[in-house]
Amino acid sequence: xxxxxxxxxxxxxxxxxxxxxxxxxxxxxxxxxxxxxxxxxxxxxxxxxxxxxxxxxxxxxxxxxxxxxxxxxxxxxxxxxxxxxxxxxxxxxxxxxxxxxxxxxxxxxxxxxxxxxxxxxxxxxxxxxxxxxxxxxxxxxxxxxxxxxxxxxxxxxxxxxxxxxxxxxxxxxxxxxxxxxxxxxxxxxxxxxxxxxxxxxxxxxxxxxxxxxxxxxxxxxxxxxxxxxxxxxxxxxxxxxxxxxxxxxxxxxxxxxxxxxxxxxxxxxxxxxxxxxxxxxxxxxxxxxxxxxxxxxxxxxxxxxxxxxxxxxxxxxxxxxxxxxxxxxxxxxxxxxxxxxxxxxxxxxxxxxxxxxxxxxxxxxxxxxxxxxxxxxxxxxxxxxxxxxxxxxxxxx
Amino acid sequence: xxxxxxxxxxxxxxxxxxxxxxxxxxxxxxxxxxxxxxxxxxxxxxxxxxxxxxxxxxxxxxxxxxxxxxxxxxxxxxxxxxxxxxxxxxxxxxxxxxxxxxxxxxxxxxxxxxxxxxxxxxxxxxxxxxxxxxxxxxxxxxxxxxxxxxxxxxxxxxxxxxxxxxxxxxxxxxxxxxxxxxxxxxxxxxxxxxxxxxxxxxxxxxxxxxxxxxxxxxxxxxxxxxxxxxxxxxxxxxxxxxxxxxxxxxxxxxxxxxxxxxxxxxxxxxxxxxxxxxxxxxxxxxxxxxxxxxxxxxxxxxxxxxxxxxxxxxxxxxxxxxxxxxxxxxxxxxxxxxxxxxxxxxxxxxxxxxxxxxxx
Numbered sequence: 001x002x003x004x005x006x007x008x009x010x011x012x013x014x015x016x017x018x019x020x021x022x023x024x025x026x027x028x029x030x031x032x033x034x035x036x037x038x039x040x041x042x043x044x045x046x047x048x049x050x051x052x053x054x055x056x057x058x059x060x061x062x063x064x065x066x067x068x069x070x071x072x073x074x075x076x077x078x079x080x081x082x083x084x085x086x087x088x089x090x091x092x093x094x095x096x097x098x099x100x101x102x103x104x105x106x107x108x109x110x111x112x113x114x115x116x117x118x119x120x121x122x123x124x125x126x127x128x129x130x131x132x133x134x135x136x137x138x139x140x141x142x143x144x145x146x147x148x149x150x151x152x153x154x155x156x157x158x159x160x161x162x163x164x165x166x167x168x169x170x171x172x173x174x175x176x177x178x179x180x181x182x183x184x185x186x187x188x189x190x191x192x193x194x195x196x197x198x199x200x201x202x203x204x205x206x207x208x209x210x211x212x213x214x215x216x217x218x219x220x221x222x223x224x225x226x227x228x229x230x231x232x233x234x235x236x237x238x239x240x241x242x243x244x245x246x247x248x249x250x251x252x253x254x255x256x257x258x259x260x261x262x263x264x265x266x267x268x269x270x271x272x273x274x275x276x277x278x279x280x281x282x283x284x285x286x287x288x289x290x291x292x293x294x295x296x297x298x299x300x301x302x303x304x305x306x307x308x309x310x311x312x313x314x315x316x317x318x319x320x321x322x323x324x325x326x327x328x329x330x331x332x333x334x335x336x337x338x339x340x341x342x343x344x345x346x347x348x349x350x351x352x353x354x355x356x357x358x359x360x361x362x363x364x365x366x367x368x369x370x371x372x373x374x375x376x377x378x379x380x381x382x383x384x385x386x387x388x389x390x391x392x393x394x395x396x397x
Numbered sequence: 398x399x400x401x402x403x404x405x406x407x408x409x410x411x412x413x414x415x416x417x418x419x420x421x422x423x424x425x426x427x428x429x430x431x432x433x434x435x436x437x438x439x440x441x442x443x444x445x446x447x448x449x450x451x452x453x454x455x456x457x458x459x460x461x462x463x464x465x466x467x468x469x470x471x472x473x474x475x476x477x478x479x480x481x482x483x484x485x486x487x488x489x490x491x492x493x494x495x496x497x498x499x500x501x502x503x504x505x506x507x508x509x510x511x512x513x514x515x516x517x518x519x520x521x522x523x524x525x526x527x528x529x530x531x532x533x534x535x536x537x538x539x540x541x542x543x544x545x546x547x548x549x550x551x552x553x554x555x556x557x558x559x560x561x562x563x564x565x566x567x568x569x570x571x572x573x574x575x576x577x578x579x580x581x582x583x584x585x586x587x588x589x590x591x592x593x594x595x596x597x598x599x600x601x602x603x604x605x606x607x608x609x610x611x612x613x614x615x616x617x618x619x620x621x622x623x624x625x626x627x628x629x630x631x632x633x634x635x636x637x638x639x640x641x642x643x644x645x646x647x648x649x650x651x652x653x654x655x656x657x658x659x660x661x662x663x664x665x666x667x668x669x670x671x672x673x674x675x676x677x678x679x680x681x682x683x684x685x686x687x688x689x690x691x692x693x694x695x696x697x698x699x700x701x702x703x704x705x706x707x708x709x710x711x712x713x714x715x716x717x718x719x720x721x722x723x724x725x726x727x728x729x730x731x732x733x734x735x736x737x738x739x740x741x742x743x744x745x746x747x748x749x750x751x752x753x754x755x756x757x
Binding site for chain 2: 001002003004005006009038071262276279282283285286288289290291293294295297298300301303304305314315318320321322337375377378379380381383385386387389391392
């Protein structure tokens with residue numbers, strides 16, 4: 001156990017800090033999804049050139065080409081947070097498609113898509129879930145029928161964030177209808193401007209349309225846009241879902257929320273009494289502080305294991321479940337702390353933090369459900385982490 | 398940056414677990430609990446491994462390791478519900494002498510503790526968890542008067558470290574004139590607790606003022622580690638049972654209702670491991686974080702421990718609550734750990750006080 005960073009890493013931290021200091025005036029507004037601003041694109045270019053974005057992506061595909069070093073990645077994240085500097089572009093293209101292409105894409109696909117995606121010139125959306133295929137994703141019914149060198153795609157996707165501004169989609173399509181459920185799916189890339197695609201915003205309980213529905217009517221897509229081979233889509237997609245689950249349980253987000261709540265409890269008063277002086281609320285705060293600390297140190301443990309190339313099994317499998325739940329509980333607590341003020345929303349007078357806590361409380365419920373529901377996570381923990389048997393298959397009717 | 402155990406620590410914990418697998422099976426635990434005594438052979442096996450001297454420097458015949466090493470031992474003891482002294486005798490009492498003892502006190506007691514020739518008790522409950530039933534020890538002119546409850550590692554202790562109402566520590570021989578020992582019987586028959594009454598008892602003061610906080614932090618972390626070990630053992634027993642027990646022509650572990658209970662236990666308990674590691678590490682290496690993280694380790698493991706104890710029992714169905722199965726030894730161990738040195742609400746209040754969020 002040694003929580004200090006060695007000189008090599010402290011030097012790297014100093015370098016990162018100096019870079020951010022030097023470029024403080026170049027910080028664009030944080031990226032909120034959709035089409036990036038010109039300032040954001042320039043910032044992204046600068047970050048890639050200096051190794052603060054696309055760090056481990058090979059140079060030949062437009063990345064910085066550094067060896068993977070998880071500690072350096074963490075230092076970058078810490079220093080950007082500290083400097084309140086916008087990180088590089090995120091989104092499903094960079095976080096999910098690029099790793100997939102690097103893994104299983106053809107040379108032509110890598111050359112065509114990775115660099116412009118990293119630069120923010122191609123924005124992607126993910127076409128996985130369907131109205132009838134949520135947790136049981138492999139039962140998806142969007143169909144691609146062979147027609148010469150193309151597929152003709154018909155069907156519907158849902159929960160497609162960014163679809164309204166995306167240039168391209170990476171999409172799971174059933175192309176081999178005669179094959180078994182998991183073997184009949186292909187992972188296909190195509191332009192969102194292809195004729196026959198309709199995007200309808202999907203408004204959620206927060207009042208915003210964070211998602212969309214996407215409809216495909218006779219959408220013609222070249223077969224060469226399949227990634228990883230026809231019928232291999234399920235396996236290709238599973239590799240990327242892992243990236244997503246890692247992303248959804250960020251312990252630093254929980255820590256930031258906890259600190260915001262402590263400030264809230266110091267500033268807000270009820271009947272002239274500080275909320276921090278209410279013993280019941282304070283006890284709940286302390287309970288959550290303990291949980292946040294546990295998840296933070298758990299994160300450090302996973303980081304150390306990953307840096308050493310060790311698989312920690314169960315310890316890794318619990319992160320999505322526990323992380324999303326904790327963030328949700330923090331939002332719920334902040335609402336309780338605010339009491340009646342906590343239900344103010346939209347543009348109400350007396351609104352606090354722009355309605356953040358209610359919006360987070362509602363939106364986070366979606367994160368508990370998305371990317372593998374809490375119940376699916378528990379199945380995974382029980383089966384892969386604890387070695388418990390799978391549910392027996394029901395006989396086909 | 399490395400957050401984890403090193404090779405030697407893993408090896409040490411392995412060897413303690415292996416020794417306990419051998420000398421401390423459930424039958425042995427039951428025998429000791431029925432007789433209401435320390436399992437002498439288990440204690441000797443720990444002496445063989447140098448556990449009583451784990452934190453005691455080599456110059457006094459110990460091994461000179463850190464609190465994180467002690468936490469790994471505590472976890473192993475909880476895992477085996479070992480009926481032996483540890484938290485007070487092997488951790489808190491040696492730390493009291495090391496932090497606050499005079500050279501004479503150290504050279505008189507530490508070698509004997511390290512060799513496992515004697516054990517020691519610690520009576521600080523009133524000053525941490527709060528005084529009940531009119532207890533509290535008043536020190537005046539080198540003499541103690543009053544009563545102290547929940548003295549830990551009580552049976553056969555050669556001396557006690559006692560906190561007075563002003564948070565100062567004293568060393569009192571168990572046979573000192575004017576002392577009365579009164580055992581307390583708890584749900585957990587694997588560990589001994591008692592009440593000490595003092596009538597004008599001669600005591601040696603321990604010099605240093607702030608040692609009580611160190612004792613408390615170490616005690617909290619050890620109890621949390623004990624629950625971590627006991628809790629994981631209960632989860633493993635529940636999982637094993639669920640893979641074996643059949644109802645409706647299936648093993649019950651294939652029902653999602655049962656799987657999800659097991660997954661919830663594991664998902665909640667496992668982050669507690671990192672919290673215990675951090676608290677133990679902070680005790681020696683990051684003093685500014687030591688007390689708050691120890692409090693959170695104690696509170697977190699107390700809360701999750703209770704959830705695991707009841708849920709793992711529930712997964713076993715009816716057999717889970719029988720004496721025959723013996724799951725209750727772990728259930729009760731976790732139950733005692735929760736309240737000792739303050740229940741979670743009390744400990745969280747103290748955590749708030751430490752951070753300036755509440756008045757003492």
